[in-house]
Amino acid sequence: MIPVRGYKGANVAVLGLGRSGLVAARALSAGGANPICWDDNPAARETAESEGFTCRDLSKQGAFEGVAALIVSPGIPHLYPKPNPVVRAALEAGVPVDNDIGLFFRSVATPQWDNYEQPPRIIAVTGSNGKSTTVALLQHILESAGRESQLAGNIGRGVLDIDPPGDGGIVVLELSSYQTDLARALTPDIAVFTNLSPDHLDRHAGMGGYFAAKRRLFAEGGPDRAIIGIDEEEGLYLAGQLSEGNGDDRVIRLSNTRKLTGAGWNVFARKGFLSEYRKGKQAASIDLRAFTGLPGAHNHQNACAAYAAARCLGLAPRLIEGALETYPGLPHRSQIIGDAKGVRYVNDSKATNVDSAAKALGAFKKIRWICGGLEKDGGLDGLKGAAGNVTKAYVIGREAAQFAMQLDVEAEVCTTMERAVAKAAAEAEAGDTVLLAPAAASFDQYDSFEKRGEDFIAQVEKQLNAKSGA
Incomplete structure (x- = not known):
């Protein structure tokens, strides 16, 4: 504690x-x-x-x-x-x-740190999507490197519940906008901004307030290194605010949509390859395509963020690559549940907003898409044009009919997870992926996205057992 x-x-x-x-x-x-x-x-x-x-x-x-x-x-x-x-x-x-985050930052450093050869480091990750995967992936890298590390915040243990970090210890925090918005102290050594898309807009009175809550981690905290995803306008703006010039390597820019080769420090992923550039020259390259725990461009963005944070800690690219390859993934986030007769079943129940669901839809081909739930502010317009890989949608939730009418793909109203999985499994052909990516909150039918994902897993297992004759 x-x-x-x-x-x-x-x-x-x-x-x-x-x-x-x-x-x-x-x-x-x-x-x-x-x-x-x-x-x-x-x-x-x-x-x-x-x-x-x-x-x-x-x-x-x-x-x-x-x-x-x-x-x-x-x-x-x-x-x-x-x-x-x-x-x-x-x-x-x-x-x-x-809040507890403010208490943590005002309390974690103690006079004992003066006696350490290496002071502990605090890495804080925020953003709309990918936070949990990024921090879990970074924790996996640190464990693979034999570094003392603890995971806390919006994932794992509460920030005040961890052990005081020892000599050279690292604390990895996932911080939501609810946490960064109120904390009176925010002083991470390394801060990461993954991306921004509409979410929690009622809590922050719109996108401006939502971005302002995320921005506090950087503006109030003044981290030694800022790792910023610049694929959205807000991230690009934030990187510009923090940088003293295009060669300022205190700001590391990330992208999974374009090549970044400017004079500063850049990490990007294109066509399945992660690249690091410093001062306009390539420093490392990693082929992510075969890494089963990191499917799709959105997970490649998460890999870029975790890679950049690990590089800030002095870890070598080849060591990081080995850890990325063995990363098993997180439950309810592009989690592969099983494969039967060439049909893959994937649980992405954490895709609770339109942007995260769209990214999940881009990660697989020939998708039987299970979606629906409690719609968030902004509706489903962000899904327009994102369902090109979808063969058919199977819609769950209390308002399934209304949800289905907003989709630009063939959709069947199923209402319950049991019916949706059964229909998708019955109609799936070899090469298809049955994907749960709800694009909505779970609270109309479940207590949490975890409970929704667990129901999906249970229904998939029922189907797999039936097909195997168990």
């Missing part, structure tokens, strides 16, 4: 007692603070009280008297679409509002 520094003897309110909130309370206590906890869910309060924490209704008049700060869990809105009443009360009382 990372004991929180700076609040010894102070009362610190904690709103939201899920994973990050409860860990924040523990870390505050470990640092000598007095956590005052609240959650609207009685079961969450009961759990906190069973650990000895004080729970007090923070919505009551005068709740913030004598309170030094309010720590808010990521899912609780602090500004848009409107502030949570407790957050507003804290702001009215002049109490600073922060």
Whole structure:
């Protein structure tokens, strides 16, 4: 655990007692603070009280008297679409509002670091799509290289729940816009921006606010190295803001759509090959096409980001290449479930928005596409023209009929995962891929994208067992 520094003897309110909130309370206590906890869910309060924490209704008049700060869990809105009443009360009382990410960055460095031969390094990854794969891939590279490393944030453990990093240790963080938007301290050594596409727009009052939340990691943090995907206008703009000139190699530009050979430091992927260029000259090249854990151009972009971060740490290209080749992939992200009679089944339940689904559709040929769910802001217009590899769509979700009418491919309304998988499996031919890439949130039918993916896997296994006569 990372004991929180700076609040010894102070009362610190904690709103939201899920994973990050409860860990924040523990870390505050470990640092000598007095956590005052609240959650609207009685079961969450009961759990906190069973650990000895004080729970007090923070919505009551005068709740913030004598309170030094309010720590808010990521899912609780602090500004848009409107502030949570407790957050507003804290702001009215002049109490600073922060989150566990801010506490982590203000607390992780200790005087002990002065005695290390190599100070620990913090790598933070943000963006719309590919964050989880990028950090998991980077963690895999570091493990393959024998480097001490820990994975935390929006994936793995909560940031305050990790062990204090040792001499030369590396902490790899996945950070969502919910986390970067509020953190009062953001000081990574290396920061990565993968890409940007519409998502969480209600929470950030549109694309401008969404981009601003991501940009804070770079503008507030001032990382030593900034790795920026420049295939969208926002990334190109951000790279330009951070760079002092076209030869400034503190900014590493990434692309999976074009060759980058400028005077600075560039990493790009084209036609399945990753290339690194420095000062206009090629420094390395890796053939990604046969790496089964990284199918499609979107995963090649993730490989570029993880490769660039590993190079910033001084790892050799050949070592990185070996790790990329053995990367097994993450559950629910281009996860190959099985193959029967030439038909491949792929679970990409994490493709919860239009952009990520479009990228998944570009990674395979002859697709039997299972899609649908709770539509996000912006509709499905971004899928127009992206379904050229789709033979047929099988639409799930409570609003499956409305979803299907917006697609520019043949679509059958199936509603349930069971029916969609059964129909797709029955109609698939050798060479086809049955792909779950919903382009929508899961909450109309499932508690999470993981539950949706698990249902897909279960239904696929049922079909495979039936075909094998098991």
